[in-house]
Amino acid sequence: MSEEALSNIELLKEIAEFLNNETEQCDMLHGALxxxxxxxxxxxxxxFFIEESGKHQLAAYEDLPESLHxxxxxxxxxxxxxxVNRFRKGKLTKASNIIECQRIEKAIEENRGNTNHITHHATVPLQSGEEAYGLLNVAAPHKTHFTKDELALLESVAFQIGSAIKRIxxxxxxxxIALLAERNRLARDLHDSVNQLLFSLTLTARGGVEMTSDKQVKETFATVQTLAQVALSEMRALIWQLRPNGLENGLVEAVKGYSDMLGLKLAATVEGVIxxxxxxEExxxxxxxxxxxxxxxxxxxxxxxxxxxxxxxxxxxxxxxKGYGFQYDESQPLPSIGIESMKERVKSLGGTFQLESALERGTTLTVKIPY
Known part of the structure; x- marks a missing residue:
């Protein structure tokens, strides 16, 4: 066995050990690369990660030349x-030599900086079984052709990365699934313990109001009753968030139930087959x-x-x-942690988030998520 072959085996072993120990996808991709x-x-x-829709995403890179960076x-x-185009069409199934890199060509045309003498690259799909996730591309200065051994090494590394992606x-x-089970358990515990205690406290305070004739004591019991009712309402909302009753019947039915619980009337419309x-849905x-x-x-x-x-x-x-609304400028940071959280949830699925609001003109929230 040649020295180069032994070196490649050692490299594959090192990469495999790293991938087996890594649990975060982002760190795994950067480290393996x-x-x-x-x-x-x-x-x-x-x-590149490539979605079913064909949209690609730069998932990781290492030592890109100035022109591409x-x-x-x-x-x-x-x-x-x-x-990327060949991958989208299902015609890129193994490691291949790329004649020329169109992104490098464009960088040269637009004078975007040093290319480090890179004009070509090799590409190999990242896949595990029937599932394909994207592409692994590599390049080197003045290199216009990649040998069979180099392409074989790339295929082995790509297979390892693809398997790691599937595992993660x-x-x-x-x-x-475990988190959902824990949410359900916590929701049951809250309903059976704290929720019942707050309900009992509400009844006890109400009874105290009726039993005493002392004005100051009556007001104290009334305050306790009000606070207990507010806490009970908040607890019910929390239980809903942990375990949405009705989500098994569809999103809209669950949202209707939640709005009823909050005391809101939901004017719901569904267009298309959802x-x-x-x-x-989550x-x-x-x-x-x-x-x-x-x-x-x-x-x-x-x-x-x-x-x-x-x-x-x-x-x-x-x-x-059509409520009070608030002064909102999309160029400024979002006004609350809750709204920022909504935006991040949408972004995690490749969607778009739009918020429109103005004082005394109400608020419109528009979310679009590809599927």
């Missing part, structure tokens, strides 16, 4: 190229909760408009209230 670049003659590499890796985030994905699904994955449910809570606390209205629309490629959620 760095080990590959450091252990070979390749000088740079990058990983320019302006926040703009050329890597935007536009098409041969390898399955682990996260298991964690989500069929949501559990992940999308995000829309949490966003609906936060939006309705804000309406209850700040809008000063009793009726909220709720539209759920399927346009064939995206699910659109539009929540409108």
């Amino acid at each position: 760095k080990k590959l670049i450091d252990g070979t003659s390749f000088s740079t590499g990058w990983i 320019y302006n926040g890796c703009e050329l890597m985030h935007n536009g098409g190229c041969w390898c 994905t399955l682990t996260k699904k298991e964690q989500e 069929s949501l994955s559990s992940k999308v 995000v829309l449910w949490r966003i609906s909760q936060e939006a309705l809570n804000n309406c209850k606390k700040h809008a000063g209205v009793q009726t909220v408009s709720y539209l759920l629309k399927d346009d064939g490629s995206k699910i659109a959620l539009v929540i409108v209230d």
Whole structure:
């Protein structure tokens, strides 16, 4: 066995050990890519994730030349190229030599900086079984052709990364199931203990009001009753958030139940045939909760408009209230942690978040999530 072959085996072993110990996808991609670049003659590499819709995302990179790193890796985030287009069409199934890199060509045309003498790159799909996640690309200065051994090494590394992605994905699904079970347990415990205690406290305070003739004592019991009722309402809202009754009957029914619990009237409209994955449904449910809570606390209205629309490629959620509104400038930081949380949830699924509000003109929340 040649020295190069032995070196490749050692590298594959090192990468495999690293991948087996890593639990965070982002760290895993960056670490594996760095080990590959450091252990070979390749000088740079990058990983694209490609969604079913065909949209690509720069998931990791190592030692990109100035021209590709320019302006926040703009050329890597935007536009098409041969390898991504071939992957989208299902025609890229093994490690391949790329004749020319269109992103490098564009960088040269637009004088975006040093290319480190890179003009070509090799590409290999990241996959595990029948599941394909994206592409692993590598390049080196003045290199216009990659040998069979180099392509074989890339295929082995890509297979390892693909398997690690699947493992981490399955682990996260298991964690989500465990988290849901824990939420259900906590919701039951809160309902059976704290919720019942608060209800009992409300009844006791009400009885105290009726039993005493002392005005000051009566007012004290009345205050306790009011506080207990507020706490009971907050506890019921918390239980709903932990375990939404009715979500098994669909998102809209769950939101209607939640709005009833808050004392709001929901004017709900559904357009199109709505069929949501559990992940999308969970995000829309949490966003609906936060939006309705804000309406209850700040809008000063009793009726909220709720539209759920399927346009064939995206699910659109539009929540409108005609309440007090607030001064909102989209160029400034979002005004609350709750709204920031909604935005992050939508972003995690590749969706868009839009908030429109003005004093005395109400608030409109628009969310669009691809599926």
